[in-house]
Amino acid sequence: MGSSLRVFLVGGLIxxxxxxxxxxxxxxxxxxxxxxxxxxxxxxxxxxxxxxxRGDAFFVVGNAVQVCGMSCVYGMTMAVANERxxxxxxxxxxxxxxxxxxxxGRGLPxxxxxxxxxxxxxxxxxxxxxxxxxxxxxxxxxxxxxxxxVSCTAFxxxxxxxxxxxxxxxxxxxxxxFLILLxxxxxxxxxxxxxxxxxxxxxxxxTHGIDAARRIAAGAxxxxxxxxxxxxxxxxxxxAAAGYLAFRxxxxxxxxxxxxxxx
Amino acid sequence: xxxxxxxxMGLVYRVREFAVSRWFLLMAVLQPVIFATIAFYMxxxxxxxxxxxxxxxxxxxxxxxxxxxxxxxxxxxxxRWQGTLELLVAAPPPFLVVLLPLTLATSVTGAYSLVATxxxxxxxxxxxxxxxxxxxxLPAVAGAVLSLGLMGLLMASSFILYRHANALSNLLEYxxxxxxxxxxxxxxxxxxxxxxxxxxxxxxxxxxIRRSALGGDVWFPLAMCAAAGAAYLVLAAVFLxxxxxxxxxxATLALT
Numbered sequence: 001m002g003s004s005l006r007v008f009l010v011g012g013l014i015x016x017x018x019x020x021x022x023x024x025x026x027x028x029x030x031x032x033x034x035x036x037x038x039x040x041x042x043x044x045x046x047x048x049x050x051x052x053x054r055g056d057a058f059f060v061v062g063n064a065v066q067v068c069g070m071s072c073v074y075g076m077t078m079a080v081a082n083e084r085x086x087x088x089x090x091x092x093x094x095x096x097x098x099x100x101x102x103x104x105g106r107g108l109p110x111x112x113x114x115x116x117x118x119x120x121x122x123x124x125x126x127x128x129x130x131x132x133x134x135x136x137x138x139x140x141x142x143x144x145x146x147x148x149x150v151s152c153t154a155f156x157x158x159x160x161x162x163x164x165x166x167x168x169x170x171x172x173x174x175x176x177x178f179l180i181l182l183x184x185x186x187x188x189x190x191x192x193x194x195x196x197x198x199x200x201x202x203x204x205x206x207t208h209g210i211d212a213a214r215r216i217a218a219g220a221x222x223x224x225x226x227x228x229x230x231x232x233x234x235x236x237x238x239x240a241a242a243g244y245l246a247f248r249x250x251x252x253x254x255x256x257x258x259x260x261x262x263x
Numbered sequence: 264x265x266x267x268x269x270x271x272m273g274l275v276y277r278v279r280e281f282a283v284s285r286w287f288l289l290m291a292v293l294q295p296v297i298f299a300t301i302a303f304y305m306x307x308x309x310x311x312x313x314x315x316x317x318x319x320x321x322x323x324x325x326x327x328x329x330x331x332x333x334x335x336x337x338x339x340x341x342x343r344w345q346g347t348l349e350l351l352v353a354a355p356p357p358f359l360v361v362l363l364p365l366t367l368a369t370s371v372t373g374a375y376s377l378v379a380t381x382x383x384x385x386x387x388x389x390x391x392x393x394x395x396x397x398x399x400x401l402p403a404v405a406g407a408v409l410s411l412g413l414m415g416l417l418m419a420s421s422f423i424l425y426r427h428a429n430a431l432s433n434l435l436e437y438x439x440x441x442x443x444x445x446x447x448x449x450x451x452x453x454x455x456x457x458x459x460x461x462x463x464x465x466x467x468x469x470x471x472i473r474r475s476a477l478g479g480d481v482w483f484p485l486a487m488c489a490a491a492g493a494a495y496l497v498l499a500a501v502f503l504x505x506x507x508x509x510x511x512x513x514a515t516l517a518l519t
Contacts, residue, residue, distance in 0.1 A: 022430070031430050038437030039437050052304075052308040171285050171289055178293070178297045
């Protein structure tokens with residue numbers, strides 16, 4: 001149990017530092033902070049012009065929560081898929097370490113980073129777009145962002161597994177990030193999307209979390225959105241389980257057909 | 264081999280190369296279609312369905328910019344990774360002539376996005392495709408693509424000393440979408456943004472394309488595309504001369 005905890009915490013942190021390509025400040029700042037900043041500004045102004053939302057807060061909250069995906073989607077993809085890319089997947093899988101600890105441990109730093117990026121997004125909204133949620137709602141908002149970031153990290157785990165077999169894992173990560181913008185009610189209310197798109201969105205991470213965050217920013221209490229938060233957590237748990245099963249299945253298949261490090 | 268032939272052969276070769284790249288498929292087709300869909304639904308939800316063509320053209324131009332930005336910004340980096348940058352620099356033709364077809368190819372490939380968003384809007388959203396000046400539409404697109412390709416050349420030449428150009432590309436995508444009024448008018452933005460947009464080819468490109476489609480004077484923005492393109496070419500030539508020499512002197516040309 002002790003060694004598994006160590007693999008989960010220390011191993012997760014070391015692998016994050018080794019495998020997350022954007023960790024250096026001269027890449028991190030423009031990519032993880034600069035791009036989300038302008039994404040929030042872009043969609044808020046587009047929202048003002050289109051009059052699609054109910055004020056700037058709709059777009060600030062939607063995008064500030066969604067930008068955690070910069071870490072969760074891309075970071076988690078790198079944290080899993082880069083093992084193969086850097087040629088360390090074979091040695092990693094030759095160890096007797098608990099696969100649950102190896103796999104889930106990678107999510108912890110990604111989660112923390114996602115939280116930071118999202119908090120930065122809310123800061124951008126406050127500083128540049130006059131977003132002012134009631135102060136009493138901030139703890140509930142923080143909890144909501146935490147739950148949503150956990151769920152999105154689990155989604156990233158599934159995407160990371162794509163990289164265990166496919167060369168184009170970054171293509172999948174980029175496509176997923178853009179599709180989240182479309183399907184999860186980030187900028188278009190789910191009610192304005194066709195029924196099938198709304199149904200797809202409800203099976204994705206972020207959708208329920210963003211809805212909850214918007215209600216909280218509008219003054220709702222935690223009890224009012226507890227159903228949405230539990231649903232978001234359940235979606236995240238489903239993706240984490242799917243990611244872990246995919247990881248084990250791909251590990252087994254790659255060993256069986258000797259394509260662990262093959263491209 | 265004349266410079267014109269090098270540019271033409273290089274352009275054909277690079278366009279064929281990019282046409283089978285999944286990365287360019289994402290940048291030039293999938294991403295613009297996704298952004299166009301978001302914009303369509305936002306305009307519909309806001310009760311402004313009449314702006315669909317406006318949104319389709321803007322989303323198409325966003326794709327051209329993304330393709331140029333990531334393609335041209337990453338052009339030198341890709342050649343560094345592939346170990347071909349020194350060979351290109353050492354080749355007898357001026358490096359500007361070797362680099363130009365590469366950056367032009369990124370904007371030419373990006374033009375797929377305009378086709379994709381127009382077809383997408385027509386087929387899935389019933390968007391009317393009545394062009395105010397149909398004969399000026401293609402020249403407007405060509406002018407926009409050429410000026411963006413030259414802007415890409417300026418970016419590529421500026422990024423020669425910067426080994427993390429990809430990060431800069433990640434940063435610059437949204438700001439140019441904002442500052443050039445691709446999906447919403449510049450009048451919504453603070454007053455200081457408009458003078459900045461005058462320096463950016465996508466602003467004149469989208470003006471020319473929109474006016475050819477929706478009505479208005481096409482020739483002025485088209486002339487501005489030409490002027491901006493010429494300025495980018497001159498600046499790129501100067502930058503390449505300075506930065507290429509500096510990179511060779513410091514022996515950092517091939518460092519990744």
